[in-house]
Amino acid sequence: MVPLKTLQEAQNKIIRTESLTPVSWVIHGFSTRPGGISRVYGGKSLNLGYTREDTRRAVEQNRTAFLRQLGAIRKGRECPLVTLRQIHSDLIHCVSEVPEPVLTGDGLITQTPGLLLAILTADCLPVIVVDTKRRAVGVFHAGWRGTVKRIVEKGVGEMQRCFGTRSRDIRAAIGPGVHACCYAVGLEVRTQFESQFEYGSKLFREVEESDPVREKYPLLFLTARAPGHRELPKKIFLDLVEANRRQLIAAGVAATNIGASPLCTSCRTDLLFSYRADKGVTGRMMAVAGIRP
Numbered sequence: 001m002v003p004l005k006t007l008q009e010a011q012n013k014i015i016r017t018e019s020l021t022p023v024s025w026v027i028h029g030f031s032t033r034p035g036g037i038s039r040v041y042g043g044k045s046l047n048l049g050y051t052r053e054d055t056r057r058a059v060e061q062n063r064t065a066f067l068r069q070l071g072a073i074r075k076g077r078e079c080p081l082v083t084l085r086q087i088h089s090d091l092i093h094c095v096s097e098v099p100e101p102v103l104t105g106d107g108l109i110t111q112t113p114g115l116l117l118a119i120l121t122a123d124c125l126p127v128i129v130v131d132t133k134r135r136a137v138g139v140f141h142a143g144w145r146g147t148v149k150r151i152v153e154k155g156v157g158e159m160q161r162c163f164g165t166r167s168r169d170i171r172a173a174i175g176p177g178v179h180a181c182c183y184a185v186g187l188e189v190r191t192q193f194e195s196q197f198e199y200g201s202k203l204f205r206e207v208e209e210s211d212p213v214r215e216k217y218p219l220l221f222l223t224a225r226a227p228g229h230r231e232l233p234k235k236i237f238l239d240l241v242e243a244n245r246r247q248l249i250a251a252g253v254a255a256t257n258i259g260a261s262p263l264c265t266s267c268r269t270d271l272l273f274s275y276r277a278d279k280g281v282t283g284r285m286m287a288v289a290g291i292r293p
Contacts, residue, residue: 013046013069017173019259023132027079027116027290029070030126030175030261032271033283036062041273041283049120049284063286070288072116079290081116082108086141088124090149094162106146107155109138111163114293118286122275123265125177125240126287127152129248131159133169137289142177144185147243148192156251167252174260175287178276180205180239182266190236193243203243206234 015030036046040053046062047054064078072079080098084105091105096112108117109129117139119126124143129152131137140146140155159165185204194200241260248258265274273282 013066015176015261015263017128017175017259017261019171019257020128020130020173023130023171025135025292026130026137027070027072027292028128028130028137028173028288029066030173030287031066031285032176033269033273033285034271036065038062038283041278041281045273045283046285047273047283048286049122051283053281054283066286067116067288072288072290074293079114079116079293081118081288082110083118083120084108084141086119088141088143088145090146090151090154092138092140092151092155092158094158106141107138107151107158108140109136109155109159109162111136111291113291116288116290118288120284120286121175121177121265122273122278122282122284123178123183125244126175126285127155127244127248128173128175128287128289129155129159129253130171130289131163131165131169132171134163134165135291136163136165137291139287139289142240142244144189144238144240147240147247148189148196150196150247152244153247153251156248156253168254170248170251170253171257172248172253172259174241174244174258176261176263176265176268176272176285177240178266178274179241179264180237182264182276183238183240184235185238187236189238193238197243197246199246203239205237205239207237208234 013035038045038047038058089106092107093103119139119141127140129138138155265272266277269277
């Protein structure tokens with residue numbers, strides 16, 4: 001996999017991927033947490049989502065600052081930005097202009113120059129897909145629900161249907177999100193993945209939950225177990241990055257053309273928003289892709 005440029009650019013509000021930077025006509029980037037004017041999430045943060053805690057004015061100013069640094073503002077004019085009402089689905093829309101009203105779904109694709117596609121995240125994975133030959137781009141919101149519904153794999157299929165995209169011409173970037181180190185899920189999630197993918201079981205790891213009493217007094221647990229001292233349950237962790245990387249490969253994308261961020265949102269709340277780590281009160285990052293006009 002091709003690595004993403006991380007710390008230095010994250011401190012400057014944008015993460016870009018080396019898998020896409022050679023494609024000169026693509027505008028792309030993943031926002032980070034620092035550097036905005038929002039004050040409700042600690043310090044001055046670059047919240048790009050219209051959340052309950054933040055003001056619309058702050059978000060709009062943050063978005064303008066982000067787009068300017070992204071190079072999407074020319075001669076004082078912003079490129080139109082297309083967003084979605086995200087619902088953790090596999091709904092993908094092909095757009096050629098800013099739709100009214102806002103579309104519902106979790107994926108956008110376009111061949112229209114000057115149009116920016118965007119999704120918002122705060123743990124779920126943002127995925128950007130670029131057809132380097134037919135000049136088409138797609139962005140996808142891949143939480144576990146969208147991933148088990150194969151949104152990224154279906155996104156490649158929609159680009160093939162709408163634009164004649166060939167898998168060998170695709171470059172992709174998986175942006176920052178919650179990683180396997182922190183993404184604890186329930187048994188029902190593992191069951192759904194294992195029922196959908198032959199490699200499903202390989203996406204999970206199990207860790208025994210700790211028990212301070214057992215660790216301090218291990219001899220108490222060497223003999224017959226007293227009532228109430230059952231085996232400790234195991235925590236299950238999902239590798240969402242690997243799940244989406246495998247979907248891209250299954251769609252025919254070369255592994256060498258897939259970039260993936262090493263940054264975990266839950267581990268790096270200094271750089272990134274995390275819904276889980278911030279207990280549900282947090283901002284949103286934005287993944288953007290477009291074709292230069």
